[in-house]
Amino acid sequence: MAGFLVRRLVGRGVLVVLAGSLAYLLAAGVLDPRAEFEGRAPRPPEAVVEARLSALNLSDRVPLASRYRIWARGVLHGDFGRTQEGEPVNAELWRRLGVSLRLSVPGSVIGSVLGVLLGAYAAVRRGQGADRVITAGSYLLLAVPVFVLAALLQMAAATANDAMGVRVFAWVGESTPGEPGAFRGLVDQARHLVLPTATIALAQFALYCRYQRGLMLDVLHADFVRTARARGLRRRRALLRHGLRTALIPMITYFSYASGLLVLSGVFTEKIFGRHGLGEWLVDSITRGDVNAVAAIECAAACAVLPAGLVSDVLSGLLDPRLRAGAAA
Amino acid sequence: MTVLRVTDLEVGYAGGARAVRGVSVTVGAGEVLGIVGESGAGKTALALAVMGLLPGGATVAGSVRLHDEELVGRSDAELSRVRGKDLAMVFQEPALTPVHTVGDQIAETVRVHCGVTRAAARARAAELLDLVGIPGAARRARAYPHEFSGGMRQRVMIAMAIANEPSVILADEPTAALDVTVQARVLDVLRAAKEAVGAAIVLITHDLGVIAGFADRVMVMRGGKVVETGPVEQIYREPRAAYTAGLLRSIPRIGGADAPRPRPERPVVLRVDGLVRHHPVLKGTLVRRRAGTVRAVDGIGFDVREGETLALVGESGCGKTTALMEILRLSRPQEGRVVVLGQDTASLNAARRKALRRDVQVVFQDPAASLNPRMRVAGIVAEPLTTHGVPASLIKGRVGELLEQVGLKTEHARRYPHELSGGQRQRVGIARALALEPRILLLDEPVAALDGSAQAAVIALLEGLRERLGLTYLFVAHDLAVVHRIADRVAVMHMGRIVEIGPVGDLYRAPAHPYTRALLDAVPVPDPLLERGRRRVLLRGDTPDPMTPVRGCRFRSRCPRYPMLPAADGRLCEEQDPSPGRETDRLVACHHPLVTIGAE
Numbered sequence: 001m002a003g004f005l006v007r008r009l010v011g012r013g014v015l016v017v018l019a020g021s022l023a024y025l026l027a028a029g030v031l032d033p034r035a036e037f038e039g040r041a042p043r044p045p046e047a048v049v050e051a052r053l054s055a056l057n058l059s060d061r062v063p064l065a066s067r068y069r070i071w072a073r074g075v076l077h078g079d080f081g082r083t084q085e086g087e088p089v090n091a092e093l094w095r096r097l098g099v100s101l102r103l104s105v106p107g108s109v110i111g112s113v114l115g116v117l118l119g120a121y122a123a124v125r126r127g128q129g130a131d132r133v134i135t136a137g138s139y140l141l142l143a144v145p146v147f148v149l150a151a152l153l154q155m156a157a158a159t160a161n162d163a164m165g166v167r168v169f170a171w172v173g174e175s176t177p178g179e180p181g182a183f184r185g186l187v188d189q190a191r192h193l194v195l196p197t198a199t200i201a202l203a204q205f206a207l208y209c210r211y212q213r214g215l216m217l218d219v220l221h222a223d224f225v226r227t228a229r230a231r232g233l234r235r236r237r238a239l240l241r242h243g244l245r246t247a248l249i250p251m252i253t254y255f256s257y258a259s260g261l262l263v264l265s266g267v268f269t270e271k272i273f274g275r276h277g278l279g280e281w282l283v284d285s286i287t288r289g290d291v292n293a294v295a296a297i298e299c300a301a302a303c304a305v306l307p308a309g310l311v312s313d314v315l316s317g318l319l320d321p322r323l324r325a326g327a328a329a
Numbered sequence: 330m331t332v333l334r335v336t337d338l339e340v341g342y343a344g345g346a347r348a349v350r351g352v353s354v355t356v357g358a359g360e361v362l363g364i365v366g367e368s369g370a371g372k373t374a375l376a377l378a379v380m381g382l383l384p385g386g387a388t389v390a391g392s393v394r395l396h397d398e399e400l401v402g403r404s405d406a407e408l409s410r411v412r413g414k415d416l417a418m419v420f421q422e423p424a425l426t427p428v429h430t431v432g433d434q435i436a437e438t439v440r441v442h443c444g445v446t447r448a449a450a451r452a453r454a455a456e457l458l459d460l461v462g463i464p465g466a467a468r469r470a471r472a473y474p475h476e477f478s479g480g481m482r483q484r485v486m487i488a489m490a491i492a493n494e495p496s497v498i499l500a501d502e503p504t505a506a507l508d509v510t511v512q513a514r515v516l517d518v519l520r521a522a523k524e525a526v527g528a529a530i531v532l533i534t535h536d537l538g539v540i541a542g543f544a545d546r547v548m549v550m551r552g553g554k555v556v557e558t559g560p561v562e563q564i565y566r567e568p569r570a571a572y573t574a575g576l577l578r579s580i581p582r583i584g585g586a587d588a589p590r591p592r593p594e595r596p597v598v599l600r601v602d603g604l605v606r607h608h609p610v611l612k613g614t615l616v617r618r619r620a621g622t623v624r625a626v627d628g629i630g631f632d633v634r635e636g637e638t639l640a641l642v643g644e645s646g647c648g649k650t651t652a653l654m655e656i657l658r659l660s661r662p663q664e665g666r667v668v669v670l671g672q673d674t675a676s677l678n679a680a681r682r683k684a685l686r687r688d689v690q691v692v693f694q695d696p697a698a699s700l701n702p703r704m705r706v707a708g709i710v711a712e713p714l715t716t717h718g719v720p721a722s723l724i725k726g727r728v729g730e731l732l733e734q735v736g737l738k739t740e741h742a743r744r745y746p747h748e749l750s751g752g753q754r755q756r757v758g759i760a761r762a763l764a765l766e767p768r769i770l771l772l773d774e775p776v777a778a779l780d781g782s783a784q785a786a787v788i789a790l791l792e793g794l795r796e797r798l799g800l801t802y803l804f805v806a807h808d809l810a811v812v813h814r815i816a817d818r819v820a821v822m823h824m825g826r827i828v829e830i831g832p833v834g835d836l837y838r839a840p841a842h843p844y845t846r847a848l849l850d851a852v853p854v855p856d857p858l859l860e861r862g863r864r865r866v867l868l869r870g871d872t873p874d875p876m877t878p879v880r881g882c883r884f885r886s887r888c889p890r891y892p893m894l895p896a897a898d899g900r901l902c903e904e905q906d907p908s909p910g911r912e913t914d915r916l917v918a919c920h921h922p923l924v925t926i927g928a929e
């Protein structure tokens with residue numbers, strides 16, 4: 001299995017290099033940082049703009065190929081260049097990656113676990129009350145845009161705060177400025193995480209719930225579940241031990257890749273809750289025409305798919321003996 | 330003593346289908362009750378109702394008593410204490426959970442019913458696997474279902490069924506998905522398992538041959554009702570119901586006296602010489618590497634004369650269909666030669682190949698899958714005519730003619746495939762193949778998907794068409810009884826090779842290759858007395874992995890004759906690959922054939 005994983009990893013590494021290069025070329029080709037500089041008031045003289053752009057490796061007067069070469073050489077040394085403001089991209093990237101991960105990891109884990117469980121439960125109770133409620137709920141969540149959901153949660157939290165007379169929930173930024181003490185600080189940070197995490201979890205929950213319900217319906221009438229019952233297992237036990245276990249396998253791949261990309265797709269949540277993560281930065285950088293930042297974020301996203309793929313391979317291998325055999329052979 | 334008593338059982342499916350209507354039957358301790366009937370007779374519905382495993386929405390009325398305890402209307406929890414303990418079931422598809430090892434699944438069956446330790450349950454699992462004849466049971470218990478062949482999986486199902494020594498085992502078509510050779514061994518295992526635990530067996534099947542050798546009593550079902558019940562000898566010798574008599578008449582049988590007919594001196598229309606088709610097996614995702622070769626067809630040769638029918642028989646995976654498809658391609662094979670109507674397929678240009686396509690047509694196994702579900706019958710039959718540029722004015726008349734030829738009515742022309750029965754669908758497939766007036770028809774298991782009576786009717790149709798239109802058939806089948814009825818000559822395939830070829834009569838009466846002999850022995854005879862009195866030679870083991878090359882005879886690992894041979898003779902089998910000679914009417918690829926074949 002180890003050899004198989006290494007081969008897969010190498011294969012994906014090649015893909016990441018391709019994706020990263022493509023992202024840079026696209027960003028450098030389409031975005032227009034010159035316009036941004038020229039649009040500043042007072043308008044800087046032409047020569048100053050050009051000098052500034054050249055220094056940042058952003059000048060569209062230099063051929064794209066040579067800009068790419070300079071950028072790639074930097075990336076090989078672990079340097080993504082500088083933002084338009086001249087700050088190093090790397091430092092900002094790491095900081096924001098941390099912010100995004102703190103938000104997306106708990107959100108997606110909670111959402112997917114709940115989604116899988118309730119989706120499977122709904123399938124087992126197909127057509128009954130519980131299934132109707134879960135199905136209606138997940139459709140509703142799918143139909144509501146994230147920012148509406150976030151606003152609704154904020155309203156609910158505000159009402160709750162008022163009702164209890166204490167500020168249990170807080171949602172602006174990552175922490176309350178000036179909260180004293182290390183422990184109180186942690187509690188405060190956690191308090192700020194509740195609402196955005198819930199937003200992400202609910203959105204993820206709806207997707208996973210629908211998907212898992214469909215997968216589970218397929219195995220509900222599978223011959224091997226019937227066999228298990230014929231051997232004397234109760235329906236619930238047969239469905240859990242034999243049905244759900246098998247229906248989880250396709251879910252793993254989806255889960256891994258979806259959470260790899262979640263780093264970026266949290267953009268609405270980040271914006272609404274004032275958390276300065278990668279998604280927010282990507283949108284801002286695109287509007288500013290900040291080529292180096294955009295390319296760096298895209299590279300980070302492509303790299304996130306690497307561990308996600310690895311996790312997917314390992315988990316699927318553990319869950320599905322058929323894959324294991326294919327890998328060993 | 331009666332262990333299972335079913336009284337006035339009624340089963341209705343959601344949607345209103347009344348699958349079982351008032352069936353009453355009893356099963357005595359240690360008895361084998363056979364249930365036969367055509368597809369849709371309600372056999373499976375009856376078994377599922379007894380187990381309490383009908384799909385949601387189905388309704389059950391009447392009574393099922395096991396040891397005088399009522400089962401109808403009990404809760405899932407109560408029934409689960411009976412299922413797998415006192416009442417077990419083996420299904421047609423050996424469906425095991427793909428993600429658990431077979432040993433774990435057997436051990437689970439033991440553990441849900443009695444509180445033994447995990448280790449004890451494991452040991453019992455290995456013991457059971459050994460009992461059902463899985464070699465290296467303790468090691469194989471750790472294997473996953475996909476690592477087992479179909480026959481082995483069915484044996485695991487039997488092991489689970491007998492795990493808790495039930496008093497009744499329901500077996501619903503336990504061998505329908507298996508080859509005859511494997512079927513014979515699985516039935517033996519079932520018999521041995523029954524002896525071991527003294528259970529009664531209810532054996533459901535549409536194969537009257539299987540019942541003849543196995544059951545004590547037979548119940549014939551039709552349309553959800555019991556037609557008749559009686560001791561097996563009586564049902565076979567003097568059935569009371571006309572329906573049963575018809576069912577018995579429709580079975581194709583091996584045997585009967587057929588005088589050896591000399592091969593007619595007619596031109597050869599299809600000649601195959603040293604045909605090879607190897608499939609590379611690739612592995613890897615980004616970089617694909619060649620990991621091995623499946624020798625699907627590995628140098629076969631035969632010829633078919635005009636108006637003759639040659640049957641290719643053999644177990645699943647032996648390369649029958651691949652051989653057929655290679656001929657159908659009408660282009661240069663990987664190795665060897667295919668000559669169709671005097672033209673070498675390697676030297677054809679596109680125009681000549683297209684012209685030749687009209688003369689060689691094919692009928693597939695699964696009529697449901699090979700007909701476009703969104704086209705009406707008339708459109709399906711007309712399709713080859715339009716592609717070959719037949720003017721539209723002529724097509725309508727020709728379609729009517731074709732449908733009549735295959736015994737369909739004009740009103741069928743407007744239907745969609747799903748509005749036809751299996752037999753009717755296969756007739757549409759045949760009509761389509763006949764549309765361009767071919768001279769050679771390649772038939773890939775044309776009746777395997779049909780039940781008894783439909784099978785007999787389609788075979789009769791094929792025979793009639795052969796007479797009237799002077800067709801030549803290359804007929805692929807695994808059912809030796811069907812082959813006996815329709816073929817003039819038979820070629821037996823094993824692992825990509827033809828091991829024996831000859832006229833049907835000779836080959837069936839005096840098989841020369843040990844493999845042919847074993848295949849014939851495995852076919853159950855639909856006659857209780859004959860079937861029970863027979864001495865049979867069964868094959869050891871499963872077909873070897875087609876990817877590992879074998880030195881010497883590739884049948885050696887399963888050959889019943891090889892272990893009996895003196896060492897000197899056996900060495901020949903180990904060292905030399907026996908190859909059939911060329912260009913004679915009867916050939917065998919074995920160093921020590923069972924009968925000597927005169928060199929002609």
Ligand SMILES: Nc1ncnc2c1ncn2[C@@H]1O[C@H](COP(=O)(O)OP(=O)(O)OP(=O)(O)O)[C@@H](O)[C@H]1O
Pocket residue numbers: 342343344346347348349366367368369370371372373374375384535
């Ligand atoms: N799930 C289902 N829903 C509705 N009708 C069904 C269902 N399963 C079977 N039937 C119908 O019930 C009748 C009896 O079916 P059953 O499966 O018992 O036949 P069978 O004798 O076992 O046939 P076969 O030899 O093909 O297995 C048929 O008319 C069939 O179409």
Ligand code: SF4
Pocket residue numbers: 843844882883884885888889890891902907918919920921922
């Ligand atoms: S050659 Fe030997 S091993 Fe092969 S079939 Fe004949 S007797 Fe058996």
Ligand SMILES: [Mg+2]
Pocket residue numbers: 372373374501
């Ligand atoms: Mg059935």
